[in-house]
């Protein structure tokens with residue numbers, strides 16, 4: 409059961425949370441499933457993907473059951489950094505090398521995902537502090553700047569709505585030299601977005617069960633049986649929207665996702681005039697093009713939130729957890745390097761979550777086995793993409809022809825290559841990033 413103590417205090421003097429710093433847990437839950445029920449479509453997992461899929465299926469007249477092991481929004485959906493972005497995961501030069509032919513379709517998919525999710529927020533009237541600022545992949549060294557310039561050209565060539573910008577002219581903090589401005593999307597409070605979707609779900613015709621972990625999904629000729637502790641659902645079709653947790657379900661295609669733990673830290677409030685002294689005059693989310701990215705964003709509560717740099721793997725089952733001290737200390741060091749004039753600004757809170765990485769770095773959707781579908785794996789970019797992917801899959805299950813954006817990520821067969829992500833490779837990537845940072849500090 410996920411209901412562990414919400415917070416502890418680590419050695420760094422930061423309050424750690426095993427949930428999210430963006431929102432409180434709900435105080436009331438949907439019922440647990442007990443006994444047996446039937447439905448047209450059972451959705452497993454109540455994150456953005458599962459909730460959006462269930463809502464769309466119900467809108468289209470299906471009888472839908474959604475099963476969530478914690479509460480809807482418990483996973484990455486409430487915890488993320490809040491960048492609503494039209495970017496794909498992965499370096500554009502790498503993507504262009506691996507998927508030159510597919511790239512324009514993938515870019516169109518990611519761009520439409522950002523616009524779709526933006527309009528979903530409006531359509532459902534979710535108050536989630538959304539600011540349509542766009543986001544910047546910003547360089548912190550001359551070589552990164554050259555790299556981002558090339559990336560901007562590749563992305564534009566493939567049809568992306570981006571432009572290369574100079575840091576100072578654009579209003580980035582002075583340590584950020586410039587980079588790729590993604591015009592679509594912006595920044596929001598993901599906890600409020602996820603719990604707003606949950607409110608819409610609970611008010612809809614979807615039969616939602618929380619604190620109901622799915623133990624097994626067994627397909628048969630006319631549908632599938634979904635087993636939970638104390639009950640089961642007979643469904644014609646099943647959607648797996650279990651993201652990083654997919655690995656724990658035997659029905660999931662082997663090697664489909666590698667769960668990776670990602671951490672975030674938030675500072676104490678900073679006076680606006682002090683923030684202005686950093687040169688950060690344009691309110692925009694920043695991500696760096698390191699091998700493992702760093703992200704920095706302002707929040708509506710006057711703080712700066714930052715994250716990633718060091719990632720952790722999951723040797724065992726995924727449970728609730730807090731970030732560890734080493735990771736938080738490293739993130740704080742990075743923050744002080746990028747914002748030298750804010751050296752006295754203290755970190756206050758830290759939390760993290762599991763993301764699902766796929767070996768292709770691309771989102772994936774398809775049929776795991778007869779009557780069991782998946783829409784998963786947004787590689788740390790699911791805020792915009794997961795609701796869109798869930799909705800596109802729902803439309804297909806409701807009888808529509810496969811949308812061209814769903815086709816862009818659809819897997820004909822549920823076969824996945826082994827992942828290169830492991831504790832040693834992630835540590836090596838972090839070490840390379842720190843060595844290149846040090847090299848550029850010596851030779852500005």
Ligand SMILES: Cc1cc2nc3c(=O)[nH]c(=O)nc-3n(C[C@H](O)[C@H](O)[C@H](O)COP(=O)(O)OP(=O)(O)OC[C@H]3O[C@@H](n4cnc5c(N)ncnc54)[C@H](O)[C@@H]3O)c2cc1C
Pocket residue numbers: 452453454455456457458475476477478479480481482483484485486487488489490491492493620621622623649650651652653654657670671672715759760761762763783784785786787788789790791792793794
């Ligand atoms: C720290 C962090 C920062 C991030 N920052 C960003 C960002 O700025 N922008 C961005 O686009 N993306 C970001 N992401 C990624 C983004 O949060 C995810 O891609 C997105 O939330 C995925 O949504 P989802 O619905 O697929 O999965 P989740 O939100 O993980 O939902 C999966 C749900 O399935 C449930 N579940 C799993 N197994 C079972 C089971 N057996 N039975 C029942 N229920 C089950 C889980 O409890 C969970 O609620 C970040 C993620 C993290 C963790």
